[in-house]
Amino acid sequence: xxxxxxxxxxxxxxxxxxxxxxxxxxxxxxxxxxxxxxxxxxxxxxxxxxxxxxxxxxxxxxxxxxxxxxxxxxxxxxxxxxxxxxxxxxxxxxxxxxxxx
Numbered sequence: 001x002x003x004x005x006x007x008x009x010x011x012x013x014x015x016x017x018x019x020x021x022x023x024x025x026x027x028x029x030x031x032x033x034x035x036x037x038x039x040x041x042x043x044x045x046x047x048x049x050x051x052x053x054x055x056x057x058x059x060x061x062x063x064x065x066x067x068x069x070x071x072x073x074x075x076x077x078x079x080x081x082x083x084x085x086x087x088x089x090x091x092x093x094x095x096x097x098x099x100x101x
Contacts, residue, residue, distance in 0.1 A: 007058075025053045
């Protein structure tokens with residue numbers, strides 16, 4: 001079973017960077033999910049699938065995985081360039097594009 005170490009991305013409803021600075025270690029599912037015949041719920045016998053561990057740094061997550069003998073893959077986050085715009089940019093002289101109301 002391989003664990004993945006990654007930095008979580010922001011959700012669509014999130015404008016800030018809360019809970020995106022830490023590194024997560026989560027396990028890949030070892031078995032397929034089963035369908036309960038009575039209720040129709042999906043479930044699994046794999047308890048590791050529910051575990052998510054958070055670490056302050058990538059090195060801490062890797063050290064934990066190596067210490068516990070867990071096979072892992074590291075997924076590096078894509079660099080993200082913040083877009084800084086101000087309200088005054090809508091009215092500046094060299095603005096690209098037409099002004100529409």
